[in-house]
Amino acid sequence: MRNSTKNLKKLVCSTAAVALMMGVSVAAQAEMVIGFSQIGSESGWRTSETASIKAEAQRRGIDLKFSDAQQKQENQIKAVRSFIAQGVDGILLAPVVETGWDQVLKEASRAGIPVVLVDRGVDADQSLYLTKVASDFVQEGSLAAAWLAAETNGVCDVVELQGTVGSSAANDRKKGFESVISNFPSLQIIRSQSGDFTRSGGKEVMESFLKAEDGGKDICAVYAHNDDMALGAVQAIKEAGLTPGQDLLVVSIDAVPDIFKAMAEGDTNATIELNPHLGGPAFDAINTAKKGGDVPKWIKANGPLYLPDTAAEEYKKRSSS
Ligand code: GZL
8 A cells, every 4th residue: 555545544544533532522521411391392482492492502512401391291390300310400491381390399409400490480489490581471461452452442352362271371471461451341351261372272262262252253353372373263263254353353472483474464463572592591590500690580581562564574584584
């Protein structure tokens, strides 16, 4: 074998060895190992939140252990216990419902592992988690009601598509909406039921509302706790021979790309943005705590209300990103 070929082979082998060492050293240097117990993939917003948190972990060199609970609390509790057993540096938890977390949060606390609630809250002692990175859902519900009251001069029979039963998002969006409409005697919720934050759930419940309300001709508006249920309701309204966005106003929350497409086509009337980029503040909070710094118990991430006048532009911006 000619010398040059032999030298080339040596060079390739030594380069490969260096690359392998580098690979091992990068993995060994992973900034942190974080467990993330995610609710599921029930809505467009949820999948974009998951993607955003995974991307942020990768950007920071964090080794993220991801678990999808398929909407079941028992799966989330199992995942958190597994993260504790693995001795992770921190845990992100998006709690599917508000109650039933005390025991597993105590186990994490006893293990000295900080838990950051992302997106939703829990009904538990605040000492059991480091912080909550989430929007103020009461404020979102109030903003939706204030818009509807202004749009209808405070006269409207509303049907409400609630989010997942027992979730802080559903509980507080309902609370916020009702706190505002209580000031308008002729603005009332005539029917309310959970569509579980899914498009199919929103469609099925809206179909039952339309049937129960004489075909829906006297329903003034739909208040949906998220855009996916609103889009399902739009389908049901069209199939009932009515014009969504005109015969019935549609207001919802999340600001996912598809709602802007529907708004631009005249099918819905307003949405409130829910920030899916919760990974950065969550990872920063864990870093701060590890350095002995103070972290507030609630890191808020509220967004604005969007109307049809900017929908086409927002859709273009968001669907291409
Ligand atoms: C609210 C979040 C809700 C979204 C839905 O922060 O928990 O859950 O509004 C999602 O799209 O399913």
